[in-house]
Amino acid sequence: MSGTVVLGAGLGGLSFAHYYLKRFPKETVTILEASERVGGWMRSIKKNGLIIEKGPRSIRPRGLPGANTLQLVQDLALSEQIVAIPSNHPAALNRMIYVNGELHRLPNNVMSLFKKQPPFSQPLYKYLLNFLTSATKPIPENDESIYSFVNRKFGIEVADYLISPLICGICAGDAKEISVRFLMDSLFEKDQRHGTMLQAFVIDGLSSFGKKGEDVPKSDLYQKAAKEKWSIFSFKDGIEVLPQGLERWLKKEQRCSIVLNKQCKQLELSKNAAKVTLSDKSEIRAKHVVSSLPASKIGNLVKKQYPILGDLLNSIPTVTVAVVNLEYDKKLPIKPGFGFLVPPKENLPILGVIFDSCCFEHYPNEFENRTLLTVMLGGRWYDKYFDRSSGDEEILNITFKHLATILNVKERPVFADVSVLENCIPQYIVGHVKQVKEIRKFVHEHDLPLSLCGSSYDGVGINDVILSAKNAVERGSG
Numbered sequence: 001m002s003g004t005v006v007l008g009a010g011l012g013g014l015s016f017a018h019y020y021l022k023r024f025p026k027e028t029v030t031i032l033e034a035s036e037r038v039g040g041w042m043r044s045i046k047k048n049g050l051i052i053e054k055g056p057r058s059i060r061p062r063g064l065p066g067a068n069t070l071q072l073v074q075d076l077a078l079s080e081q082i083v084a085i086p087s088n089h090p091a092a093l094n095r096m097i098y099v100n101g102e103l104h105r106l107p108n109n110v111m112s113l114f115k116k117q118p119p120f121s122q123p124l125y126k127y128l129l130n131f132l133t134s135a136t137k138p139i140p141e142n143d144e145s146i147y148s149f150v151n152r153k154f155g156i157e158v159a160d161y162l163i164s165p166l167i168c169g170i171c172a173g174d175a176k177e178i179s180v181r182f183l184m185d186s187l188f189e190k191d192q193r194h195g196t197m198l199q200a201f202v203i204d205g206l207s208s209f210g211k212k213g214e215d216v217p218k219s220d221l222y223q224k225a226a227k228e229k230w231s232i233f234s235f236k237d238g239i240e241v242l243p244q245g246l247e248r249w250l251k252k253e254q255r256c257s258i259v260l261n262k263q264c265k266q267l268e269l270s271k272n273a274a275k276v277t278l279s280d281k282s283e284i285r286a287k288h289v290v291s292s293l294p295a296s297k298i299g300n301l302v303k304k305q306y307p308i309l310g311d312l313l314n315s316i317p318t319v320t321v322a323v324v325n326l327e328y329d330k331k332l333p334i335k336p337g338f339g340f341l342v343p344p345k346e347n348l349p350i351l352g353v354i355f356d357s358c359c360f361e362h363y364p365n366e367f368e369n370r371t372l373l374t375v376m377l378g379g380r381w382y383d384k385y386f387d388r389s390s391g392d393e394e395i396l397n398i399t400f401k402h403l404a405t406i407l408n409v410k411e412r413p414v415f416a417d418v419s420v421l422e423n424c425i426p427q428y429i430v431g432h433v434k435q436v437k438e439i440r441k442f443v444h445e446h447d448l449p450l451s452l453c454g455s456s457y458d459g460v461g462i463n464d465v466i467l468s469a470k471n472a473v474e475r476g477s478g
């Protein structure tokens with residue numbers, strides 16, 4: 001019988017194996033990966049000296065999850081590879097939204113809160129006052145959409161022009177469906193516990209006075225990030241350096257085998273053992289199975305044996321995103337910045353555009369006469385604007401049309417690449433936290449040798465996935 005079998009060699013599966021082998025020095029791990037490579041959605045392609053990111057591209061160094069990632073990066077000896085954007089860099093300061101036919105820079109300092117800045121009809125401090133002083137309202141089921149919370153506490157313009165595009169940028173989702181607990185868990189808790197936010201901050205502030213803050217791992221890299229005020233970071237050779245670093249570490253360990261091109265087709269779980277059936281019909285018996293697959297995939301694998309668990313897992317939806325990478329052989333006249341997001345209210349197929357050549361200077365000289373853009377399309381609205389048979393050409397034509405209108409970019413790129421990432425981002429819709437609790441409760445109550453990690457449960461970003469894998473090792477099962 002094999003020791004622990006991990007399904008999926010994306011960031012979640014690789015991180016789980018790393019923490020597991022560190023925690024249990026005598027155990028072994030087998031990672032089964034359906035595709036021909038490790039890394040899952042994290043894929044960086046080198047082309048003519050440029051880095052083309054096909055999925056994620058940046059990591060935030062903040063909070064416990066950020067500090068944990070920095071610790072991992074340091075442990076994997078990847079610190080020297082980092083490229084960081086400090087908080088005073090144009091890409092950190094200038095983030096825009098496209099509203100009513102115009103690009104608007106989002107407020108980025110305290111002074112800008114006191115100016116009326118379109119598309120907002122009043123200075124932002126007025127929304128902040130509303131947030132602090134508006135009376136709370138008890139919310140049934142202890143959850144609501146993030147749009148409804150922000151509308152209730154700040155006002156509709158903040159919900160439409162700040163939160164809705166932000167949710168598009170983070171998970172390509174609809175703020176009217178995404179749970180407030182996805183991003184604003186502690187604010188929502190404060191709101192429900194106290195009369196107003198002002199009371200909440202005063203009371204919670206007084207009760208935590210003198211108490212130790214969050215215990216974050218303060219690696220040398222964490223201290224460097226804090227000292228240099230990193231806003232986001234990546235790696236010289238692209239974001240894929242991180243899963244590749246994990247793969248190298250695991251291979252050196254010798255207690256881990258990574259088996260590529262092996263898809264798990266069937267899973268049978270009993271009290272102390274599991275049987276994994278692979279695409280080539282071979283079988284592996286394991287003490288414990290760890291799924292880092294999207295919830296619906298593991299849901300389908302367990303559904304026959306445990307229909308309730310299968311249904312619970314299948315009810316975590318995902319969205320599809322088209323990623324279009326474009327290279328122009330000239331410097332386009334775009335404002336330096338991270339890029340822009342498009343609020344769903346604008347009814348456009350574009351979720352946002354990243355000005356890659358203004359962000360990470362992987363190769364600073366390369367961008368003197370070139371521009372690199374990444375356009376993200378579809379997400380929660382993929383089926384509204386595209387059909388599943390939409391080819392690259394159709395997606396490209398739609399992209400060019402909107403870039404011409406929004407950025408006045410009429411020329412064609414010298415390089416264009418389209419990838420449709422099917423079901424790539426889980427959606428933490430209202431009720432998600434309760435749903436995940438139910439899933440873990442089911443696994444515990446039935447004593448199943450199963451752990452769940454990856455982006456479907458405890459956060460969709462890179463930091464969350466790494467921390468979720470670490471916590472799954474500590475939890476043991478569920």
Ligand SMILES: Cc1cc2nc3c(=O)[nH]c(=O)nc-3n(C[C@H](O)[C@H](O)[C@H](O)COP(=O)(O)OP(=O)(O)OC[C@H]3O[C@@H](n4cnc5c(N)ncnc54)[C@H](O)[C@@H]3O)c2cc1C
Nearest residue numbers: 008010011012034040041056057058264454455460461462
């Ligand atoms: C377009 C896009 C942009 C993003 N941008 C950012 C960003 O800038 N910053 C950030 O922090 N996060 C970002 N994210 C999120 C980040 O990419 C994810 O959190 C992370 O990659 C998820 O890793 P995972 O291991 O959970 O899943 P995956 O990457 O999906 O890995 C799962 C693995 O399981 C394999 N698999 C599937 N089925 C089977 C099976 N039956 N048997 C065996 N193997 C199987 C798959 O091939 C895959 O390798 C972005 C995501 C996307 C899609």
